[in-house]
Amino acid sequence: MNKLLVQDTWVDGRNVDILVEGNRISRIAPNIPAEGLETLDGMGRAAIPSFFNGHTHAAMTLFRGFADDMPLQPWLTQKIWPNEAKLTREDIYWGTKLACLEMIKSGTTCFMDMYYHYREVARAVCEMGMRAVLSAVLFDGLDPARTAECQRGVEKLYEEMYAYSPRIRFSLGPHAIYTVSGALLQWAHRFAERHNLLIHLHLAETEKEVEDCRRNFGTTPVRYLYQLGVLSPRLVLAHAIHVDADEIRMLADHHVKVVHNPASNLKLASGYRFPFDEMRAAGVTVALGTDGCASSNNLDIREAMKLASLVGKVWRGDPTATPIESVFESATRAGAKITGWDIGRVEEGALADFCLVDTDRAAFTPNYNFLSNLVYAADSSCVNTVVCDGKVLMREWEVSGEREIIDNAKRLSGKFS
């Protein structure tokens, strides 16, 4: 059995060792005998749960910095769509690996992805040692003639991929209510119920989406989903910025999950009044996400904590809003509540998914409040070591295969313009 010992680290204020057996944390205590074990040096480092990125399009890392500071329509029609059409399976594979590299480097070990070419994405994630909820794309363009074809495609992919790896959960990814018909959303709801799957859906990202929803369906986005009968604990909504108090109540009642993507929401000017505190108060599980690198440029969940907290305070005019502990919970434990994996805690019995954070640096000096320094002062280079499923993915800032990934991504990026 795989065994690993972290020595002399700091967990919630205690100096301890962490023993990993198999893919779980089996013991947290001082002075665990190291004999015969692989060890990690935890001195001057804090062990924290590794981060969960609730919404991204990993392979789009190949489009990082490709088209910034543009209005939405020319950005989509002139830059993103023509270049997405050029993406090969090799691009998807290396683009996803680049995304995984970047996530591991910044302490994320589990993410929810939405993109084409499921098989290549799954292969890349699996090889990188991470955990992910990958979604089969559903997109019928509101065209009834395409709905059945979408369903068959997903059924086929599910049969092939549902048991691909214990670190990968198959899910459904209907793109959005303006690209996926109500009939297909209802089919996805039933399919997900039957096979115990999550559904990953963009919703209420922009004011325009809400206006269009009112015009086309006569109501607001969450109410539209309610009327379709597809609100459920399986549903994970990305964005959900433009929702009212009653809609928050509906999300809470149906145990719908939400992923807040502050960087993307700010950079695309989608909206800043995300009701983070209000959703949490209503009992909604809110995770953090980065969105894809085409829109928000990196996959840094530590940064997402800071952005969510700072913007959450200022739009309310209240410096006590969106406090440290709440964004940290969204970046860690919320991942467990959404995926069902026992992650997001460094405790005996939990899955061994954690980071060591280097506190022997300026950003953690003084260290009156470790979480404050992590959220408000540090950057992600404080993440020194990353463990997922009991395996070391990064040791002393080094990830195996990094050189090859960067070289391949650079090589492949040449054809996009």
Next chain:
Amino acid sequence: MNKLLVQDTWVDGRNVDILVEGNRISRIAPNIPAEGLETLDGMGRAAIPSFFNGHTHAAMTLFRGFADDMPLQPWLTQKIWPNEAKLTREDIYWGTKLACLEMIKSGTTCFMDMYYHYREVARAVCEMGMRAVLSAVLFDGLDPARTAECQRGVEKLYEEMYAYSPRIRFSLGPHAIYTVSGALLQWAHRFAERHNLLIHLHLAETEKEVEDCRRNFGTTPVRYLYQLGVLSPRLVLAHAIHVDADEIRMLADHHVKVVHNPASNLKLASGYRFPFDEMRAAGVTVALGTDGCASSNNLDIREAMKLASLVGKVWRGDPTATPIESVFESATRAGAKITGWDIGRVEEGALADFCLVDTDRAAFTPNYNFLSNLVYAADSSCVNTVVCDGKVLMREWEVSGEREIIDNAKRLSGKFS
């Protein structure tokens, strides 16, 4: 004469060497002979101007993470003021050194400071090799009995310190219009004129300040300064969030400079509608600042670029607002316009104040647009090497004296609570 050669680096799209002679860049060209010269490896790295931090309180780094997510009044009265009263000269010296360490690590070589104990601050900055505009505090509490005493204190400090180091510029730091009388502001204006000094003033940081100004002086903050006759090219305003279009015009007409502190403005919930684009369009020089670590927790100007850009887009609902180039200029060239030092450009003849940025990493892959990656994707750990005034302050992520600074800051932080 001090000579230094950066080999095989990237400057504005060209692969070149950079020759430093004395404290200036003397030549930028391919294949400069290295014989007998100290060299820096620029391969896989981009040379950029080092950053300018237009507003901080360096020694307050000792209060990092000390009291977060609190309303302003209890934060000041229960946490900041009682602990500021405990600060010794040793605290100021090591607190400032910690701030300098953090700034160097994140690529900043020049800053504007406002704090007590000028002499210890100057000594720390000088030893760290940085450039700074340090201000003599003016604070009469609007009490006419204290005004003359303040003036004498500043005159004495000026006589002693004005020629302390060519890397330090003496300036005046009247705290704010609610703590400094109009008479003292006018005296500072004349003193600065006579001795060719900058004046560093907090202004229009909160809506409450504007309301109080209306009540006490019958007008808004910038108009109040105008009526006092103290608007001038020497005046540098920190914050200036709550100003109207006419006030922006007045700032432009009088060549007043502004420092935007996005992290602090967000975290303290001071305001997010900072008119960055409007001020620039009117011709106002706008620099970026971090404010002190008691409020914004770090001194990271690269992060300030991202925050300024993202928030600038979202409050306007316009993804083309506050673009990359404008925030980069604010983080670099604006420092030259404010201080008069020939910094903020990597060009022949300029002062040798620059960084090497490691582009051989995930955040810069792909590298379609270097500045986009720097502003939106990277974190400050991409800064690999820092040169100021022709001297190497950081080489391959190592700053001389780092261990001693962190240990002393940790030791001294024990007495604050």
